[in-house]
Amino acid sequence: MAERVVENLNQALHALLADDPGLYLLGEDLVDPYGGAFKVTRGLSTRWPERVLSTPLSEGGIVGVAGGLALAGQRAIVEIMFSDFVALAFDQILNFASKSTAMYGRAVPMRLVVRCPTGGNRGYGPTHSQSLQKHFVGIPGLTLCEMSPFHDNRAVLAGLLGSGRPGLFFEDKVLYTNRMYADGVVDELFRYDLVGADGDVARVWVDDPEQCDCVLVVPGGLAVRAVAVARELLLRDDIVCQVLVPSRLWPLDVDGLLPAVARAGRMVVAEESTAGGTWGAELAQAVHTRRWKALRAPVRLVHSADQVIPTAAHLERTVLVQDADIHRAVKEVVTGA
Amino acid sequence: MTAAVTAAPPAPSRLADDDLDLLLLIRHFELALLDMFGRGELHGTTHTCLGQEYVPVALRPLLADGDHVFSNHRGHGHYLARFGDPHGLLAEVMGRQGAVCRGVGGSQHILRDRYLSTGVQGESVPVAAGVALHLRRAEPGHLALVHLGDGTWGEGAVYEGLNMAALWRLPLLLVVEHNGIAQSTPTSAQLAGDLAGRARAFGVAHTLVTSTDTNTVRAALAPVLRRVRERGTPAVVELRTHRVGPHSKGDDTRRPEEIGYARAQDWYARYARAYPEQFAAHDERQRRHVAEVVREVAGRPASRWEEAGRG
Numbered sequence: 001m002a003e004r005v006v007e008n009l010n011q012a013l014h015a016l017l018a019d020d021p022g023l024y025l026l027g028e029d030l031v032d033p034y035g036g037a038f039k040v041t042r043g044l045s046t047r048w049p050e051r052v053l054s055t056p057l058s059e060g061g062i063v064g065v066a067g068g069l070a071l072a073g074q075r076a077i078v079e080i081m082f083s084d085f086v087a088l089a090f091d092q093i094l095n096f097a098s099k100s101t102a103m104y105g106r107a108v109p110m111r112l113v114v115r116c117p118t119g120g121n122r123g124y125g126p127t128h129s130q131s132l133q134k135h136f137v138g139i140p141g142l143t144l145c146e147m148s149p150f151h152d153n154r155a156v157l158a159g160l161l162g163s164g165r166p167g168l169f170f171e172d173k174v175l176y177t178n179r180m181y182a183d184g185v186v187d188e189l190f191r192y193d194l195v196g197a198d199g200d201v202a203r204v205w206v207d208d209p210e211q212c213d214c215v216l217v218v219p220g221g222l223a224v225r226a227v228a229v230a231r232e233l234l235l236r237d238d239i240v241c242q243v244l245v246p247s248r249l250w251p252l253d254v255d256g257l258l259p260a261v262a263r264a265g266r267m268v269v270a271e272e273s274t275a276g277g278t279w280g281a282e283l284a285q286a287v288h289t290r291r292w293k294a295l296r297a298p299v300r301l302v303h304s305a306d307q308v309i310p311t312a313a314h315l316e317r318t319v320l321v322q323d324a325d326i327h328r329a330v331k332e333v334v335t336g337a
Numbered sequence: 338m339t340a341a342v343t344a345a346p347p348a349p350s351r352l353a354d355d356d357l358d359l360l361l362l363i364r365h366f367e368l369a370l371l372d373m374f375g376r377g378e379l380h381g382t383t384h385t386c387l388g389q390e391y392v393p394v395a396l397r398p399l400l401a402d403g404d405h406v407f408s409n410h411r412g413h414g415h416y417l418a419r420f421g422d423p424h425g426l427l428a429e430v431m432g433r434q435g436a437v438c439r440g441v442g443g444s445q446h447i448l449r450d451r452y453l454s455t456g457v458q459g460e461s462v463p464v465a466a467g468v469a470l471h472l473r474r475a476e477p478g479h480l481a482l483v484h485l486g487d488g489t490w491g492e493g494a495v496y497e498g499l500n501m502a503a504l505w506r507l508p509l510l511l512v513v514e515h516n517g518i519a520q521s522t523p524t525s526a527q528l529a530g531d532l533a534g535r536a537r538a539f540g541v542a543h544t545l546v547t548s549t550d551t552n553t554v555r556a557a558l559a560p561v562l563r564r565v566r567e568r569g570t571p572a573v574v575e576l577r578t579h580r581v582g583p584h585s586k587g588d589d590t591r592r593p594e595e596i597g598y599a600r601a602q603d604w605y606a607r608y609a610r611a612y613p614e615q616f617a618a619h620d621e622r623q624r625r626h627v628a629e630v631v632r633e634v635a636g637r638p639a640s641r642w643e644e645a646g647r648g
Contacts, residue, residue: 056497061466065470068468104446106646107648
C-alpha cells in the first residue's frame with residue numbers, strides 16, 4: 001500500500017534538506033519531539049538542528065526571515081501552523097517576497113515556500129478551518145500550489161524553490177492521512193496519468209481518457225472527494241466524469257485543462273473556499289474566453305457558502321462544500337436540469 | 338543596557354573634507370529634488386533627509402562591503418553614503434536611463450549589491466534578521482543594519498524581528514533616526530514609553546546619541562558596531578535628530594517655532610558658521626556638482642524595463 005500523504009511530505013522535506021545545505025525550515029513547534037502540529041516535520045530538527053528552527057509566534061516575522069534568507073541567496077520553507085494565520089504574513093508575502101522578484105527592475109530570485117495546512121472538516125472552527133487560496137490569487141510574482149495525492153511533494157516543492165518565485169503551498173489537513181496514489185491506479189475502476197506541459201495536471205478517468213461527459217476540476221485538497229463523487233456518478237447515474245487536479249493553482253494552467261474541457265463541452269470547478277472571488281471564477285473566465293463555442297453549458301462553480309465556518313460538525317456541514325453539492329452540480333450540468 | 342552619549346559641544350568639530358563633501362552632496366541632492374518637484378519636473382513623491390544627512394555619513398567608514406544595509410522611505414542619504422552615485426539615484430527618481438532599478442522602484446525601492454530599501458515601515462526588520470541568520474552561519478563578522486524612524490516602532494514587525502534576533506543571537510543593528518515626528522504626528526502622540534525601554538525589554542543593548550556632529554556620532558557608533566560583529570548580538574542605536582524639511586514635499590504642518598527649532602539644530606547652518614572658509618568652498622562645489630548631475634540626467638532618455646526583468 002502506498003505511503004500516507006503526510007509521510008510523502010515528510011520524506012520530501014528530509015530529501016530537500018539533505019540535498020541543499022542552504023535550505024532552512026522555519027515555523028512554530030517544528031522541532032522534535034513535537035515535530036509540528038500535524039507531524040509533517042518529524043525527525044527533521046534532529047538531523048539538521050541548525051537549519052530547522054522552531055520560532056516564536058510571529059507569522060509575519062517568520063516569513064520575513066525567510067525572505068531575508070532568500071535575499072541572501074539561500075532557500076527557505078516556512079510552515080504556518082494553520083493557514084488561517086498566513087493572514088498575519090500577508091504583508092511579507094505581498095509587499096516583500098513577491099514584489100522583490102521584479103520591483104527592483106530586474107529579476108531577483110526569491111526562493112521561499114510558505115506551507116499552509118488548510119481547510120475544514122476537522123471541527124477546528126472559524127479561525128482554524130479556512131481555505132484562503134483565493135486571497136492570494138493574482139499577486140504578481142507569487143505562485144500557488146496545492147498538495148494532492150497524485151503529485152509527489154518532493155518534485156512540487158523542488159519545482160517551487162527552483163523557480164525563483166516565492167510560493168504558497170496549500171495542504172488540506174484531512175488529506176494528510178490519505179494514501180498517495182501510485183502507478184496510475186486510483187482503484188479498480190479509475191486510472192490516472194499526469195498531463196499538461198510539465199505533467200502538472202493529474203487526470204483521473206475510467207475506461208478511456210479521451211471520453212467523458214463532464215470535466216470536474218478540483219485543487220488537490222478535494223481530489224479524494226472528487227474521485228468519490230466521480231465514482232458515485234458513474235455507478236448511480238451512469239455519468240462519466242473526468243477529474244482534473246492541477247498541482248499549480250496560480251498562475252492558471254488553462255492549457256493543461258482545455259483539451260479535456262473542449263472534448264467534454266462541460267466543466268465544473270469545485271473548491272472549499274467560501275463564495276466570492278474564487279479560484280474557480282478565474283478558471284471559468286479563462287475557459288469561457290478561450291473555448292466558449294466548445295462549451296455546451298457555462299462552467300459551473302461549486303464552493304462553500306458565504307459564511308464563517310462553524311465548529312460543531314452538524315453546522316460545519318451546512319457551510320463547507322459537500323460531496324453531494326459537487327455530485328448535484330455535475331449531474332445538472334450533464335443533464336441540463 | 339542604555340548608554341548615553343552627551344550632546345555635541347556648542348561648536349561642531351572640524352570634519353574631514355570627504356565627510357563634508359558627502360554631507361553636502363546629500364544636502365544639495367535633496368534640495369534639488371524639492372526644487373524639481375516645485376517646478377513640476379518630478380513625478381510621484383519623495384522623502385528627503387534634510388537635517389539627517391550625518392547619520393549615514395557617520396556610519397560610512399564603519400561599514401564593510403559585506404554588510405547588508407536596509408533603508409526606508411527616507412533613504413537617499415543612505416544610498417549616496419554607500420555608493421556615492423547621485424547619477425544612478427536621480428535617474429531612478431526621474432525614470433531615466435542609468436537608473437539603479439530601471440525606474441521601477443523609484444525613490445523608495447532600491448536594490449544594489451547588499452543595499453535594499455522598501456516602502457513599507459518595519460517590514461525590513463525581520464528580513465534583515467533572516468539575512469543576519471545567514472551571515473552568522475556563513476560570514477561571521479558581518480552584520481545587517483536597518484535604518485528606521487521613531488514612527489516605525491508602531492509596527493509589530495519590528496518587535497517580531499528584534500525578538501528573533503535576540504533569541505538567536507543575530508548580528509542585527511537597528512539604527513533609529515528619531516526625528517520626533519512621524520509624518521505629521523509628534524512622537525509624543527504615537528510612541529508610549531521610550532525606545533530604551535523597548536530595547537531593554539528584549540535584553541538588547543541600546544545606545545542614545547544626541548549629537549548631530551558627524552565625528553562625535555561616529556565615535557559613539559564605532560564600539561556598537563564592533564560589539565555586534567564580535568558578539569553576534571543585536572543592538573539598537575537611537576539618534577536624536579531633526580527633520581529640517583517636510584515629510585514629503587510641501588506637507589509640513591508643524592508650527593513655525595517647531596520648524597524653527599529643527600532648523601536651529603541643523604548641522605548645515607551651524608557648520609557654516611563654525612568653519613566658514615572650508616564650508617563655503619565645499620558647499621559651492623557640491624551645489625555645482627549636483628546641478629550638473631541634474632542637468633545631465635534630465636537630458637537622458639527614459640529608462641526601459643526589459644521583459645526579462647519583470648519577474
